Amino acid sequence: xxxxxxxxxxxxxxxxxxxxxxxxxxxxxxxxxxxxxxxxxxxxxxxxxxxxxxxxxxxxxxxxxxxxxxxxxxxxxxxxxxxxxxxxxxxxxxxxxxxxxxxxxxxxxxxxxxxxxxxxxxxxxxxxxxxxxxxxxxxxxxxxxxxxxxxxxxxxxxxxxxxxxxxxxxxxxxxxxxxxxxxxxxxxxxxxxxxxxxxxxxxxxxxxxxxxxxxxxxxxxxxxxxxxxxxxxxxxxxxxxxxxxxxxxxxxxxxxxxxxxxxxxxxxxxxxxxxxxxxxxxxxxxxxxxxxxxxxxxxxxxxxxxxxxxxxxxxxxxxxxxxxxxxxxxxxxxxxxxxxxxxxxxxxxxxxxxxxxxxxxxxxx
Amino acid sequence: xxxxxxxxxxxxxxxxxxxxxxxxxxxxxxxxxxxxxxxxxxxxxxxxxxxxxxxxxxxxxxxxxxxxxxxxxxxxxxxxxxxxxxxxxxxxxxxxxxxxxxxxxxxxxxxxxxxxxxxxxxxxxxxxxxxxxxxxxxxxxxxxxxxxxxxxxxxxxxxxxxxxxxxxxxxxxxxxxxxxxxxxxxxxxxxxxxxxxxxxxx
Numbered sequence: 001x002x003x004x005x006x007x008x009x010x011x012x013x014x015x016x017x018x019x020x021x022x023x024x025x026x027x028x029x030x031x032x033x034x035x036x037x038x039x040x041x042x043x044x045x046x047x048x049x050x051x052x053x054x055x056x057x058x059x060x061x062x063x064x065x066x067x068x069x070x071x072x073x074x075x076x077x078x079x080x081x082x083x084x085x086x087x088x089x090x091x092x093x094x095x096x097x098x099x100x101x102x103x104x105x106x107x108x109x110x111x112x113x114x115x116x117x118x119x120x121x122x123x124x125x126x127x128x129x130x131x132x133x134x135x136x137x138x139x140x141x142x143x144x145x146x147x148x149x150x151x152x153x154x155x156x157x158x159x160x161x162x163x164x165x166x167x168x169x170x171x172x173x174x175x176x177x178x179x180x181x182x183x184x185x186x187x188x189x190x191x192x193x194x195x196x197x198x199x200x201x202x203x204x205x206x207x208x209x210x211x212x213x214x215x216x217x218x219x220x221x222x223x224x225x226x227x228x229x230x231x232x233x234x235x236x237x238x239x240x241x242x243x244x245x246x247x248x249x250x251x252x253x254x255x256x257x258x259x260x261x262x263x264x265x266x267x268x269x270x271x272x273x274x275x276x277x278x279x280x281x282x283x284x285x286x287x288x289x290x291x292x293x294x295x296x297x298x299x300x301x302x303x304x305x306x307x308x309x310x311x312x313x314x315x316x317x318x319x320x321x322x323x324x325x326x327x328x329x330x331x332x333x334x335x336x337x338x339x340x341x342x343x344x345x346x347x348x349x350x351x352x353x354x355x356x357x358x359x360x361x362x363x364x365x
Numbered sequence: 366x367x368x369x370x371x372x373x374x375x376x377x378x379x380x381x382x383x384x385x386x387x388x389x390x391x392x393x394x395x396x397x398x399x400x401x402x403x404x405x406x407x408x409x410x411x412x413x414x415x416x417x418x419x420x421x422x423x424x425x426x427x428x429x430x431x432x433x434x435x436x437x438x439x440x441x442x443x444x445x446x447x448x449x450x451x452x453x454x455x456x457x458x459x460x461x462x463x464x465x466x467x468x469x470x471x472x473x474x475x476x477x478x479x480x481x482x483x484x485x486x487x488x489x490x491x492x493x494x495x496x497x498x499x500x501x502x503x504x505x506x507x508x509x510x511x512x513x514x515x516x517x518x519x520x521x522x523x524x525x526x527x528x529x530x531x532x533x534x535x536x537x538x539x540x541x542x543x544x545x546x547x548x549x550x551x552x553x554x555x556x557x558x559x560x561x562x563x564x565x566x567x
Contacts (some may be wrong), residue, residue, distance in 0.1 A: 013529070021528040029521050036513060039393050041400035049400040135486060137478040153402050314476060314495050320406050321477065324484035332403060339405035349475070350499030 048157055050343035053336075056160045057344070061112025066353020069344035071125045071141075073116060074108030075253055075358050076310020079264065079301040081130055087271055087296030090224050091216035093325030094132050096296055104129045105301060106312040107203045107256060110143070114354075117249035120199050120239035124252075126208045126230065127317030128299070139321035141337070142208035142230060145194050148283035150187050153336035159187065190284035198238045203256040204265045205234035212319065212337075213280040213329040216271070225274030225329060227287065230267040230299060234259075253358045257304050264302035268295050280329040306358055313353075316345035372537055374433045380426045381538055384419065388461065391415050392513050399506075413468075414481045420465035427458055439532035450522070453515060460512040467508060471501035 013021065037043055057069035064072055080100050087096030095101055109116070110123035124144035129137060150156045162176040181188045200206040210228035217223050248254060259265060271294040274280065278287045307313045320328055320338040328334045372378065394415070398408035435454075438447045472479050473489035474497040480486045491497060526534040536543055 018529065025521060025524040025528060028524060029517055032517060032520065036392065036396055040396035047400070048402055050402060050405065051400070053402070134484075135478060135488065136484055311493075314493060316475070316477075321480075328406060335404065335406040336402045338409075339402050342405075345475070346499065346502055349495040349502070 048154060050336075050339040053153075053157060053160075053340040054343045054347060056157060056164075057112045060160055060163050060165070064112065064114050064354075065351040066348050067112075067114045068108075068348060069340075070112055071108035071110055071127075072112050072114040073253075073358065074106045074125070074307065074312075075257070076305045076307060076312030077105045077107060077260070077301045078303045078305075078310075078312075079103050079105070079299065081269065081297055081299050083297040084295070086294050087216075087269075090218065090226060090271060090273065090294065091325040092219040093138065093216075093323040094136065095130050095138055095323060096325070101133075102131045103299065103301070104131070104310075104312050104315060106310070106315070106317065107253070109252070115249075118252035120201075120252075124199075124203055124206055124208070126203075127312070127315070129312075129315050129317065129321075130323075132323055136323045137321055138323045138326065139315070139317050139319065140210060140228065141317040141319050141341075142210050142228065144199065144206040144208055145211070146197050146209060147190050147193050147286050148211040148333065149190055149194075150184065150333075151282045151284045152332055155184055155187060156333070156336070158184070186282070186284045193284075193286060200232075201237040201239050201255075202259065203252060204259045205232045205236050207231050207236075208267075210319070211283045212331045212334050213274060213278075213283075214322070215280075215327045215329055217325055217327060223327075225278060225280045227272045227274065229270040229272060229293075231270055233266040233268070250358055257358075260301065260304040264300045266301075267299040269297050269299055270294065271296050281331045283331055283333055307353075316341050318342065318345075370436045372436055372539065372543055374429075375542065377426070377429055377433060377435075378538055378540060380422060380429065382540055384422050384426070384461070387415060387419055387422075388512075388516065391419060392509065392516065395509055396513075410480075413472075413479065416465040416468050417481060417487070419461055420469075423458060423461040427462070430458075436537050439526070439534050441526070441530050441532040453518060453522075457512075457515050457519065460508055460515060464505065464508050464512060467501050467505045471498055471505055474498040474501060 034043075041047055041049060054069050061069075061072070068074075079102075081095065081103050082100050083096050083098055085096065085098040087093075090096075105126060105128040108125040108127065109118065110125060116122075125141060126143075127139070127141045129139045131137060150159055159177075159180055162180040163172045164176075165171055166173045181191065208230040213225050213227050215223045216226045272287060273292040273294060274287055275291065278291070279285045305312075318338050318341045320334055322328070373381070391412070394408050394412050398405055398412060401408060438450065442450065469479060469487065470491045473491040474494050476489075476493045478486050479489070491501075523535060526532055
């Protein structure tokens with residue numbers, strides 16, 4: 001029987017006993033705090049964190065309060081997606097039921113400077129938010145390149161470092177990018193693929209790709225690797241060669257705004273169906289051209305707005321905001337994108353934004 | 366009901382020991398996910414449903430505490446200590462309630478869908494407002510660190526009472542039932558040299 005309920009004071013502990021017990025208590029508290037500190041990254045300050053990625057974007061492009069740390073320059077768009085039901089074979093997501101869902105989106109240029117001049121070779125982005133019934137959402141951030149530049153978050157970081165402006169010239173040192181590509185053959189191969197797909201003349205006739213793979217899941221639990229593409233109905237025209245930007249620093253956005261004022265711009269949403277052996281964890285490697293392409297429906301973008309008025313400004317186009325029926329693949333870039341986008345979103349959310357570079361007069365026409 | 370209750374009710378103890386690992390996991394997941402690149406999504410996907418589970422449990426727990434007040438503190442505790450202990454318990458309840466609500470509110474203000482699992486998601490509880498999101502996001506971090514400090518203080522105080530004061534305070538929350546007659550067991554017996562093991566009634 002225990003005396004643990006004793007109401008009278010216990011005999012005093014010996015000095016050694018007290019010290020030993022104090023040491024146990026201290027040890028337990030230090031162990032808990034230490035584990036917490038370790039998990040929080042305080043003991044491994046050299047590890048890459050989402051904050052470190054955002055810092056690096058800021059070192060490359062400067063801090064532009066209120067703007068995204070990447071794809072800073074953009075305009076908001078809205079419209080809808082008409083599903084033809086063909087995607088339902090691959091995914092139970094309600095977005096693939098026959099019918100229409102509203103879409104909010106944003107066209108952008110890669111890079112952290114919101115007032116940079118449009119250039120044909122700059123990667124174009126299209127972020128989309130599909131608003132599904134019952135408050136479910138699907139978000140995606142696609143790019144106008146066929147494969148991604150790197151296949152790991154660490155390589156992405158290294159590439160960013162190579163793009164840091166040289167303090168002497170204010171421009172990136174080409175030797176650094178050369179050294180990066182030399183040490184990353186996968187990035188070199190990706191660059192070759194990208195340069196063999198010349199950019200289109202504008203936003204409206206560009207093809208956009210998810211780059212990362214996802215798994216589409218049916219109600220029966222059948223899972224299929226899928227990469228997404230948005231293929232424009234507007235005819236492809238190559239950007240003027242040699243690649244040089246016209247005088248107007250907003251010429252790409254102005255052309256998009258002009259095009260959208262003529263009428264809605266449409267894309268086919270293509271689900272590229274992966275086969276066993278197609279890499280789902282390497283965004284630098286294209287899947288064979290022969291892969292089945294399921295046309296899941298038509299994206300119609302009919303309204304364009306500048307960032308001051310568009311709700312797209314407040315959206316984090318996190319590619320891991322997924323509806324039931326689409327799950328992330330094993331591509332390590334996906335979690336990193338989600339983490340870094342979130343970091344960028346949180347930073348800019350608390351900042352007061354200056355007006356966007358693309359003037360509202362242009363979009364409001 | 367003639368003898369004074371020495372333990373929390375069995376249901377209270379069940380809730381306590383169910384929530385303790387959940388809260389500790391939640392603190393660990395939270396602090397790890399904000400610095401994680403590779404596991405960010407996996408951790409966030411656990412963080413949301415676990416937070417909502419804690420929110421539900423803490424509400425049940427608070428109602429349960431109002432219906433079944435805690436047993437008395439051991440006589441070794443002074444009036445001030447008892448007040449401090451009760452206040453810190455209330456603060457823990459408050460934080461365990463506030464953290465998930467602030468998290469839910471902050472995701473609402475950011476316009477994120479609040480996905481628990483697959484298509485199961487919660488409604489938005491605040492208007493879409495990025496400044497509000499930024500504020501709540503900071504509050505979430507601040508409250509989480511505060512919860513961690515309260516957690517450490519709680520564990521430290523219990524260990525101090527158990528190992529140094531040796532007043533059997535842990536028995537109030539011991540997972541197993543302590544029979545009423547133990548209350549009347551002779552005190553001080555066998556207490557010669559450090560009484561190593563029986564503090565928890567083990």
